[in-house]
Amino acid sequence: MSLRERLMADLKTAMKAGESARVAAIRMITAKLKDVEIAGRAKGAEGLNEDEAISALRGMVKSRTESATMYRDAGRPELAEKEEGEIAVIRSYLPAEMDDAALESAVKEAIAATGAAAMKDMGKVMGALKAKFGAGLDMGRANAVVKTHLS
Numbered sequence: 001m002s003l004r005e006r007l008m009a010d011l012k013t014a015m016k017a018g019e020s021a022r023v024a025a026i027r028m029i030t031a032k033l034k035d036v037e038i039a040g041r042a043k044g045a046e047g048l049n050e051d052e053a054i055s056a057l058r059g060m061v062k063s064r065t066e067s068a069t070m071y072r073d074a075g076r077p078e079l080a081e082k083e084e085g086e087i088a089v090i091r092s093y094l095p096a097e098m099d100d101a102a103l104e105s106a107v108k109e110a111i112a113a114t115g116a117a118a119m120k121d122m123g124k125v126m127g128a129l130k131a132k133f134g135a136g137l138d139m140g141r142a143n144a145v146v147k148t149h150l151s
Contacts (some may be wrong), residue, residue, distance in 0.1 A: 003041050025089035054135035060090050095136050107145045
């Protein structure tokens with residue numbers, strides 16, 4: 001089942017169950033995916049592939065995490081909880097993240113494959129990781145691990 005089909009099925013289920021927060025979050029996800037698809041059409045792409053969809057979802061999680069932090073700092077915990085609820089819904093559509101040991105191993109492998117020795121080679125390592133794992137890898141986490149190994 002594709003991501004879009006899963007979203008539509010979950011939307012129907014949430015609507016029948018009267019879960020208004022989940023319905024709103026799923027509609028927000030479908031709107032974002034539609035925006036990404038339309039932007040891709042302007043560049044000549046046909047439809048939306050899984051990597052683009054996953055990347056868009058990761059971006060949504062990142063922006064909501066930042067918003068939740070700002071809301072908490074501003075003394076608005078109810079808005080932060082709303083954002084965190086949306087994050088939970090979005091994450092349910094993302095593939096399982098790589099555990100720390102697997103990420104560490106993948107980074108070491110990429111460093112060995114590229115022959116990286118210093119921070120100036122970080123781009124090569126990140127490029128190799130992106131080529132191998134695509135959007136299935138959280139590049140933020142990978143970035144931190146690569147920095148520790150190349151420092």
